[in-house]
Amino acid sequence: MSIPYLRAAGTSLVLDARGTGVPVIVHWGADLGDLNGELLETLADASVPAISPSSIDVPLRLSLLPTLAAGWSGRPGVSGFRPGGCGGVALDLRLTEVQSGGVRAGVPSASGRTLPGTQALTIFLTDAAARVTVRTDLELSVEGVLRLRHTLTNTGDDPASAPFELGSLDVILPVPDRAGELLDFTGLWTHERRPQRSTLGHGVWSRESRHGRPGHDDSYLMAAGTPGFGFRTGEVWATHLAWSGDKHVWAENSALGYSALGSGELLAPGELRVAPGASHTTPWTVAVYSAAGLDGLSARLHPWVRSWSTITGHRPVVLNTWEAVYFDHDLSTLARLADAAAVVGVERFVLDDGWFTGRSDDRRALGDWFVDPVTWPGGLHPLIEHVHAAGMDFGLWVEPEMVSADSDVARAHPEWVLGGVDAAGVGGSGAGIGSASVGVSSPALTWRFQRVLDLGNPDAFGWVFARLTALLNEYPIAYLKWDHNRDLLAGSAHRQTVALYRLIDAVRAEHPGVEIESCASGGARVDLGILERVDRVWTSDTNDPLERQQIQRYSSVLLPPEYLGGHLGAATAHTTGRTSELSFRLATALFGSAGIEWDLTRANESERVQIATWIARYKQLRPLLHSGVVVRADPSDPALELHGVVSPDQNSALFAQVALAAPRAALPERMRFPGLAPERRYRVAPLSLGVPPRTIQDAPPAWLAEPGSSGAAGAFGTDGSVTLTGAVLALVGLPAPLLAPEQAALFTVDAVDGRR
Ligand code: DGJ
Numbered sequence: 001m002s003i004p005y006l007r008a009a010g011t012s013l014v015l016d017a018r019g020t021g022v023p024v025i026v027h028w029g030a031d032l033g034d035l036n037g038e039l040l041e042t043l044a045d046a047s048v049p050a051i052s053p054s055s056i057d058v059p060l061r062l063s064l065l066p067t068l069a070a071g072w073s074g075r076p077g078v079s080g081f082r083p084g085g086c087g088g089v090a091l092d093l094r095l096t097e098v099q100s101g102g103v104r105a106g107v108p109s110a111s112g113r114t115l116p117g118t119q120a121l122t123i124f125l126t127d128a129a130a131r132v133t134v135r136t137d138l139e140l141s142v143e144g145v146l147r148l149r150h151t152l153t154n155t156g157d158d159p160a161s162a163p164f165e166l167g168s169l170d171v172i173l174p175v176p177d178r179a180g181e182l183l184d185f186t187g188l189w190t191h192e193r194r195p196q197r198s199t200l201g202h203g204v205w206s207r208e209s210r211h212g213r214p215g216h217d218d219s220y221l222m223a224a225g226t227p228g229f230g231f232r233t234g235e236v237w238a239t240h241l242a243w244s245g246d247k248h249v250w251a252e253n254s255a256l257g258y259s260a261l262g263s264g265e266l267l268a269p270g271e272l273r274v275a276p277g278a279s280h281t282t283p284w285t286v287a288v289y290s291a292a293g294l295d296g297l298s299a300r301l302h303p304w305v306r307s308w309s310t311i312t313g314h315r316p317v318v319l320n321t322w323e324a325v326y327f328d329h330d331l332s333t334l335a336r337l338a339d340a341a342a343v344v345g346v347e348r349f350v351l352d353d354g355w356f357t358g359r360s361d362d363r364r365a366l367g368d369w370f371v372d373p374v375t376w377p378g379g380l381h382p383l384i385e386h387v388h389a390a391g392m393d394f395g396l397w398v399e400p401e402m403v404s405a406d407s408d409v410a411r412a413h414p415e416w417v418l419g420g421v422d423a424a425g426v427g428g429s430g431a432g433i434g435s436a437s438v439g440v441s442s443p444a445l446t447w448r449f450q451r452v453l454d455l456g457n458p459d460a461f462g463w464v465f466a467r468l469t470a471l472l473n474e475y476p477i478a479y480l481k482w483d484h485n486r487d488l489l490a491g492s493a494h495r496q497t498v499a500l501y502r503l504i505d506a507v508r509a510e511h512p513g514v515e516i517e518s519c520a521s522g523g524a525r526v527d528l529g530i531l532e533r534v535d536r537v538w539t540s541d542t543n544d545p546l547e548r549q550q551i552q553r554y555s556s557v558l559l560p561p562e563y564l565g566g567h568l569g570a571a572t573a574h575t576t577g578r579t580s581e582l583s584f585r586l587a588t589a590l591f592g593s594a595g596i597e598w599d600l601t602r603a604n605e606s607e608r609v610q611i612a613t614w615i616a617r618y619k620q621l622r623p624l625l626h627s628g629v630v631v632r633a634d635p636s637d638p639a640l641e642l643h644g645v646v647s648p649d650q651n652s653a654l655f656a657q658v659a660l661a662a663p664r665a666a667l668p669e670r671m672r673f674p675g676l677a678p679e680r681r682y683r684v685a686p687l688s689l690g691v692p693p694r695t696i697q698d699a700p701p702a703w704l705a706e707p708g709s710s711g712a713a714g715a716f717g718t719d720g721s722v723t724l725t726g727a728v729l730a731l732v733g734l735p736a737p738l739l740a741p742e743q744a745a746l747f748t749v750d751a752v753d754g755r756r
Contacts, residue, residue, distance in 0.1 A: 003040040011144035016044040022063035074254040079167035093125040117142035131156040143304040153279040161276040170264030171285035179224035190542035192523040193554040206250035212488025230634040242528035243283035245497030268491035302560040316347035318595030327354035340600035342390035345615035350395035367403035369467035395479030416460035418452040447486035455499035484520040543569025545588035562626035566592035587744035613690035631675035646675040653749040659739035670733030676726030685721035693743040701735035
């Protein structure tokens with residue numbers, strides 16, 4: 001057991017846990033094949049490096065928890081101090097035990113499910129002099145997803161012992177030198193998940209979130225790969241921190257001679273004090289290796305997430321009222337909207353912001369979670385009954401972690417407001433950011449005119465829990481859209497995040513049937529920590545399909561598409577002012593958890609027919625879209641993208657050829673369909689959503705021309721199809737239709753040689 005070797009699905013990890021030093025990851029990456037104990041010993045021995053000039057006098061190895069005491073002068077795995085001491089505690093940890101286990105409690109703390117086949121190791125380290133132990137949990141799932149976390153215990157057991165002030169406790173994983181190109185993400189409101197690439201030179205490339213949520217600029221994944229790695233090519237090592245609060249994730253290429261990916265919670269000074277006898281457990285770092293580009297990451301992550309997902313059953317088609325009516329709530333308007341939704345096939349009607357006491361705009365009333373008696377004299381019952389009668393279930397928007405300065409609850413309990421209230425007692429009502437206290441007390445800054453409810457305060461927690469459960473008890477609510485519309489801007493993100501998880505878990509425990517969507521001004525809280533507790537994420541506040549193509553493309557590297565809420569919006573997007581054709585909006589919203597966010601009562605008859613056709617198709621395709629393998633061809637022209645979903649048995653697939661802009665050549669590169677079984681035969685046919693995409697071709701490619709036609713101008717054959725092998729479709733491909741900019745063409749791909 002001194003050299004554990006974990007293998008799953010083409011990936012492996014070798015750990016040198018001999019002696020008393022902190023174990024060293026000798027290898028994390030491709031599967032190394034069958035290696036017996038002797039070969040593993042030889043591998044570990046042969047991995048011990050030379051001693052370089054002007055260095056420590058023993059070979060320097062990057063351990064699981066590197067510290068100065070072990071000669072590591074890069075970013076440390078753990079740091080902290082004891083008050084009254086002089087400087088930080090230089091932990092000198094020693095290995096005391098390694099335990100291995102077959103099946104362990106699986107992922108979600110929320111579900112507590114067991115994931116069969118997971119290989120697990122637990123490593124125990126101690127620094128007796130410093131009175132600290134660290135336990136490291138390390139798991140490799142059957143899909144090849146690795147995850148690690150640490151638990152630090154302050155073993156000073158007499159009450160007089162000093163607390164251990166934790167500075168950082170991070171997971172650091174080695175990556176080989178050849179992983180010299182980095183990909184991580186940035187973004188802003190309505191433009192989340194923008195990829196950014198860089199070369200990893202000596203030093204640290206660090207992404208830090210101090211938003212109290214991952215933020216719109218969330219790094220999301222930190223991926224290091226072989227130069228030029230793409231969706232289908234190159235080796236990639238990537239990490240993600242399963243945590244919804246502050247964090248830092250980084251890549252380091254140390255002049256000492258090691259490259260590594262690191263991640264952990266970002267702690268404010270004094271934020272985490274481990275009392276004598278107490279412990280602190282970090283969030284999980286999820287780490288994935290792929291030999292086949294970013295798609296290879298998704299191919300491990302998606303089935304793994306699905307193995308513990310809270311989702312049961314299919315994702316219903318949603319109509320969300322936000323961009324349809326905003327705060328203009330009125331029973332007859334909403335009942336008409338519900339009727340229009342039901343007619344086109346919507347399955348869930350979600351009443352967004354604006355339903356609670358006094359909430360006439362975004363400046364007030366957050367926290368007063370009572371149905372507004374003026375707008376809703378009969379409560380929400382008449383609307384919900386109407387929605388039910390129309391055959392849909394009902395969802396409700398809430399923002400439980402927030403409180404408006406101008407609210408009854410803030411007035412009654414100023415001590416529940418994170419950071420307190422200003423001298424006027426209400427803090428910034430209607431005053432834009434800040435109030436009288438701008439520049440004096442940052443916690444008093446308002447953001448969207450709102451403040452944060454201190455969930456770490458048991459009374460505030462109890463009150464909001466009581467309000468949520470009272471609503472769920474009174475009304476048949478199938479779904480909560482759980483929003484979070486500001487950064488915390490307070491040094492207590494840890495306490496707040498832990499309390500948030502506790503709150504969601506408590507609500508779910510009390511109402512296990514209720515689904516939850518995580519929203520944070522769109523996609524500012526999309527992470528695997530929240531995902532253990534929710535059934536959907538609101539990917540972005542933009543319904544503009546052009547923006548959405550990119551946001552969904554990169555969001556789905558980590559998350560399976562069934563989690564990614566995507567709505568059909570109005571022709572002119574509210575967030576960008578860009579006007580898009582219906583066919584493009586429909587084709588874009590299809591690849592996710594689809595819905596509508598548009599005043600359907602204003603749609604004309606032809607639009608409604610097309611929407612109904614789209615929803616009917618979506619319902620047919622939903623099993624494929626929400627269980628399949630996500631694939632994306634590497635584009636040679638950045639204006640053109642081909643992406644799709646292939647069923648796990650490779651019997652069928654749906655692809656979209658997307659023109660984001662004008663192509664760089666008159667005849668675009670062929671569509672090369674990835675992910676099919678090379679030896680099987682497939683029929684490729686265009687899929688109509690009721691309206692064809694707009695093309696700029698005088699005649700379509702021969703294979704798409706309607707049988708017998710000469711390829712008339714603008715024609716996009718609806719009967720054209722071709723049957724070829726998976727290998728031919730992947731390697732040679734098919735000529736693409738000449739799409740006008742901001743158009744998408746859909747293709748079904750079905751095996752014709754018998755299903756398997
Ligand atoms: C921000 C969300 O992202 C929107 O979808 C909407 O729910 C508003 N909040 C409501 O205030």
